Amino acid sequence: MVTLVLPRLVSFEGSGRRAASVTERNINTLRSMYWVVLVSGFLEPVLYLFSIGVGVGGLIGDIALPDGRLVGYAEFVAPAMLAASAMTGALSETTFNFFGKMKFMRLYEGILATPVRPIEIALGELAWAMVRGVLYSSAFLVIMVAMGLTTPGRALAMLPAAVLIGFAFGALGMTISTLIRSWQEFDLIFSGQFALFLFSGTFVPATAYPQWLRWVIEVTPLYRSVDLARALSLGPVGWTQALDVLYLVALLGLGLTVAGRRMTGMLCK
Amino acid sequence: MVAGAYVLEYHLVNYRRTWRSSALSTLVLPLLTMLGFGLGVGAYVSGGVEGVPYLDWIVPGLIASTAVQAAFGEATWPVLSYFEWLKVYFAQAAAPLRVGDILGGHLAFMLFRVLTSAAAFLGVAALFGAVHSWWAPMTLVVSLVVGLAVAAPTVAYSASVSSDSYLAILMRFAVLPMSLFSGVFFPVESLPVVLRWVAYALPLWHGVELSRDAMLGLAPGWLGLLHVVYLLAWCAAGWLLAHRLFRRRLAV
Amino acid sequence: MDSLIHARGLVKRFGDFTAVAGIDVDVRRGEAFGFLGPNGAGKSSTMRMIGCVSPPTDGVLQILGMDPRRDGPKIRAKLGVCPQLDNLDIELTVRENLSTYARFFGIPRKVARQRAAELLDFVQLSERGDSKVEPLSGGMKRRLTIARALVNEPEIVLLDEPTTGLDPQARHLVWERLFRLKQQGVTLVLTTHYMDEAEQLCDRLVVMDGGRIVAEGSPRALIEQYSTREVVELRFAAESQEPYSEKLAGLGERLEVLPDRILLYVFDGDAAVAEVQRRSLAPASVLVRRSSLEDVFLHLTGRTLVD
Ligand SMILES: Nc1ncnc2c1ncn2[C@@H]1O[C@H](COP(=O)(O)OP(=O)(O)O)[C@@H](O)[C@H]1O
Ligand SMILES: [Mg+2]
Numbered sequence: 001m002v003t004l005v006l007p008r009l010v011s012f013e014g015s016g017r018r019a020a021s022v023t024e025r026n027i028n029t030l031r032s033m034y035w036v037v038l039v040s041g042f043l044e045p046v047l048y049l050f051s052i053g054v055g056v057g058g059l060i061g062d063i064a065l066p067d068g069r070l071v072g073y074a075e076f077v078a079p080a081m082l083a084a085s086a087m088t089g090a091l092s093e094t095t096f097n098f099f100g101k102m103k104f105m106r107l108y109e110g111i112l113a114t115p116v117r118p119i120e121i122a123l124g125e126l127a128w129a130m131v132r133g134v135l136y137s138s139a140f141l142v143i144m145v146a147m148g149l150t151t152p153g154r155a156l157a158m159l160p161a162a163v164l165i166g167f168a169f170g171a172l173g174m175t176i177s178t179l180i181r182s183w184q185e186f187d188l189i190f191s192g193q194f195a196l197f198l199f200s201g202t203f204v205p206a207t208a209y210p211q212w213l214r215w216v217i218e219v220t221p222l223y224r225s226v227d228l229a230r231a232l233s234l235g236p237v238g239w240t241q242a243l244d245v246l247y248l249v250a251l252l253g254l255g256l257t258v259a260g261r262r263m264t265g266m267l268c269k
Numbered sequence: 270m271v272a273g274a275y276v277l278e279y280h281l282v283n284y285r286r287t288w289r290s291s292a293l294s295t296l297v298l299p300l301l302t303m304l305g306f307g308l309g310v311g312a313y314v315s316g317g318v319e320g321v322p323y324l325d326w327i328v329p330g331l332i333a334s335t336a337v338q339a340a341f342g343e344a345t346w347p348v349l350s351y352f353e354w355l356k357v358y359f360a361q362a363a364a365p366l367r368v369g370d371i372l373g374g375h376l377a378f379m380l381f382r383v384l385t386s387a388a389a390f391l392g393v394a395a396l397f398g399a400v401h402s403w404w405a406p407m408t409l410v411v412s413l414v415v416g417l418a419v420a421a422p423t424v425a426y427s428a429s430v431s432s433d434s435y436l437a438i439l440m441r442f443a444v445l446p447m448s449l450f451s452g453v454f455f456p457v458e459s460l461p462v463v464l465r466w467v468a469y470a471l472p473l474w475h476g477v478e479l480s481r482d483a484m485l486g487l488a489p490g491w492l493g494l495l496h497v498v499y500l501l502a503w504c505a506a507g508w509l510l511a512h513r514l515f516r517r518r519l520a521v
Numbered sequence: 522m523d524s525l526i527h528a529r530g531l532v533k534r535f536g537d538f539t540a541v542a543g544i545d546v547d548v549r550r551g552e553a554f555g556f557l558g559p560n561g562a563g564k565s566s567t568m569r570m571i572g573c574v575s576p577p578t579d580g581v582l583q584i585l586g587m588d589p590r591r592d593g594p595k596i597r598a599k600l601g602v603c604p605q606l607d608n609l610d611i612e613l614t615v616r617e618n619l620s621t622y623a624r625f626f627g628i629p630r631k632v633a634r635q636r637a638a639e640l641l642d643f644v645q646l647s648e649r650g651d652s653k654v655e656p657l658s659g660g661m662k663r664r665l666t667i668a669r670a671l672v673n674e675p676e677i678v679l680l681d682e683p684t685t686g687l688d689p690q691a692r693h694l695v696w697e698r699l700f701r702l703k704q705q706g707v708t709l710v711l712t713t714h715y716m717d718e719a720e721q722l723c724d725r726l727v728v729m730d731g732g733r734i735v736a737e738g739s740p741r742a743l744i745e746q747y748s749t750r751e752v753v754e755l756r757f758a759a760e761s762q763e764p765y766s767e768k769l770a771g772l773g774e775r776l777e778v779l780p781d782r783i784l785l786y787v788f789d790g791d792a793a794v795a796e797v798q799r800r801s802l803a804p805a806s807v808l809v810r811r812s813s814l815e816d817v818f819l820h821l822t823g824r825t826l827v828d
Contacts, residue, residue: 022625024624025610025613025621025624028613028617028621029610029612029613033432033434033435036438037437037441040438040442043441043442043445044445047446047449048449050450051449051450051454051455052449055454055459056310056314058455058459059318059323059455060310060314073313105610105612106606107608107610109608110604110608110622110669113572113600113602114597114625114626114673115593115594115595115597115598115625115626116594116625117593184289184290185290187291187293188290188294191294191298194298195301198301198305198309199301199309203305204310204312208309208313267574268575268576269575
């Protein structure tokens with residue numbers, strides 16, 4: 001299905017078409033078992049939602065938002081899980097997989113002998129990560145609505161936010177991949193990713209942390225993403241969220257530019 | 270037995286080349302978890318759980334869970350690649366080693382990794398003042414048992430598949446749910462009945478209960494004995510299965 | 522000017538190291554052009570510049586009348602590249618390697634499938650179409666890479682050491698296919714360090730050494746210029762061949778002493794052998810053969826091992 005629709009959406013000649021051909025290549029690599037891995041990826045945030053949101057939520061009860069309103073712990077955690085899963089999905093595709101294709105499969109050397117340019121490879125890979133991300137986010141939002149953790153209208157607004165979050169982290173992941181030298185360094189990345197997952201206002205409001213730590217946390221990309229998703233899910237939406245969007249768009253632009261440059265430098269010596 | 274020790278030595282020597290990068294995550298991940306869940310979320314759990322503060326309640330579960338994660342990590346990708354890509358097992362089988370030596374040596378190495386991960390976590394927990402009993406080191410023994418109870422059957426599984434997609438599936442459908450719903454973060458009593466029995470059936474919950482008894486200095490009682498026996502049954506069944514699959518695959 | 526590839530003073534540096542030190546090359550439409558040279562001569566670096574994946578450090582380079590620095594994608598659309606090391610897509614099947622690659626050129630899906638089938642036939646891999654790449658033999662992978670270089674019906678095909686590491690049967694199959702391409706009017710540019718390959722396939726070639734071009738011309742012309750018509754190989758039973766070199770003095774244009782034999786570069790081999798016998802030198806074995814590109818190559822680039 002996707003094979004048929006996707007390239008047609010971007011049928012214009014040039015960069016878009018070439019980037020889409022890279023996405024198409026990834027779709028062609030899907031084999032029976034990998035499909036299961038791919039589709040079941042949406043399970044992860046759902047499991048966290050039930051374990052931490054519902055399970056631990058039972059121990060916590062209600063939690064106070066910055067404006068003083070009380071919400072159930074699951075309602076509080078759910079939008080953060082959406083943002084975190086958009087991050088995890090995008091990063092897994094653009095760090096581990098991307099690095100493997102670049103360094104070990106030498107896949108891109110073959111592709112660069114065709115009219116496709118490095119930046120178009122980056123775009124194509126990113127689009128691929130997003131196809132996955134959108135599927136996961138949609139499934140998660142359906143579950144949120146079914147559990148009464150948000151309204152259908154708000155869920156619709158959160159979907160594009162999740163896509164933006166995924167894009168921004170995907171571009172960031174790609175940049176990291178071009179800077180990394182060996183597989184071992186992924187341990188480091190994973191630790192960093194886990195730290196973001198725990199401390200970005202995901203499980204407790206950032207106000208719970210000491211002042212200095214709050215400053216650090218508030219400039220991290222996942223904090224901005226969680227802030228955006230949570231505001232869309234629970235309200236109210238204001239200027240801070242415009243800032244979040246701006247931040248993520250800037251991250252996306254910067255990440256893509258740097259990744260494209262570094263790829264050119266590495267592959268077109 | 271002696272031959273198995275040579276195999277263990279092989280894995281240890283191999284590990285010497287890469288331990289540095291994994292050492293960092295072995296220390297940092299528990300530290301982060303302790304801060305994020307123990308202190309962060311714990312501050313919102315007013316009144317604690319089962320009469321103890323949330324941090325104290327969650328740490329033993331996290332130690333058992335860490336042991337399981339380490340066991341799983343060592344029993345999946347390395348085993349698959351030793352069969353499929355690096356062919357290490359075949360090289361070992363060409364030497365005068367029995368299947369039991371090859372399997373036992375590798376499992377021993379996995380337990381070494383389980384032990385170091387659990388010990389690192391215990392050390393970090395002590396720094397946070399979450400260790401209250403002289404029985405606490407017993408949690409390391411518990412970690413070894415629950416580690417083997419997961420590692421042995423997982424090795425068998427890894428020996429029977431040919432693509433790493435299957436490993437990702439096991440992670441997603443078995444290990445992650447087990448880690449999240451085995452009484453590590455909240456008591457299993459609050460699970461619906463069916464899910465509670467699933468948790469009882471899987472190894473981690475038994476390890477968590479034993480670990481919690483040890484860390485809090487509680488007497489495990491007859492139920493404790495049952496936990497141990499049940500975990501040992503997983504170990505034995507896993508070993509037998511793994512041994513059979515190894516023998517078939519190595520064709521000796 | 523019908524020069525498809527036009528280079529003047531082309532230079533490639535990696536940091537302080539100069540891999541290509543200013544070469545002039547012109548490749549005409551429809552010919553088979555070879556870069557001959559030992560390892561490290563700068564052949565691959567040159568090929569990568571021509572393939573528009575490696576920007577030249579200095580000099581002029583025009584391909585199909587375009588500038589690689591500006592029109593990379595446009596030029597690459599008309600090139601077929603078979604790199605020195607196969608970089609096939611191990612996550613795809615043999616057939617998909619071709620059809621997917623065609624999509625990078627914007628070839629419609631239906632045409633791509635059809636062309637994949639034709640090319641599999643061309644390189645005799647039709648039976649392995651649905652196999653993965655990994656289990657293929659080295660020769661099959663090479664043929665698949667060559668087929669992949671043809672999916673866009675290129676005007677120029679770049680082949681970097683197309684047959685290195687292949688067994689004799691596989692090499693001959695590849696040569697035969699390349700020869701067919703040449704007959705179809707495709708311009709071939711290849712690198713090799715096999716003399717027989719260069720003699721078989723190339724209309725014209727340059728010999729590179731240390732980043733420079735040291736000789737240029739057709740295989741015949743190069744042999745005439747840098748070697749004699751025939752070579753006599755003499756093997757003496759003694760421990761060392763050295764003492765015989767004096768006794769052979771004055772025979773032929775040039776004489777080369779190797780550990781196990783002596784080479785005499787002469788116009789008329791039989792006459793030289795008669796003269797050897799007249800001097801009653803009694804070698805253990807005698808071989809008279811035509812001079813080959815190998816003799817030119819070794820004469821120009823020396824016998825010392827490069828790496
Ligand atoms: N990316 C690179 N960085 C640094 N040096 C390189 C690079 N690529 C090639 N070289 C060096 O340039 C020289 C010529 O290499 P190459 O063009 O591959 O030679 P050939 O193909 O004739 O064997 C070699 O000494 C090689 O080590
Ligand atoms: Mg080369």
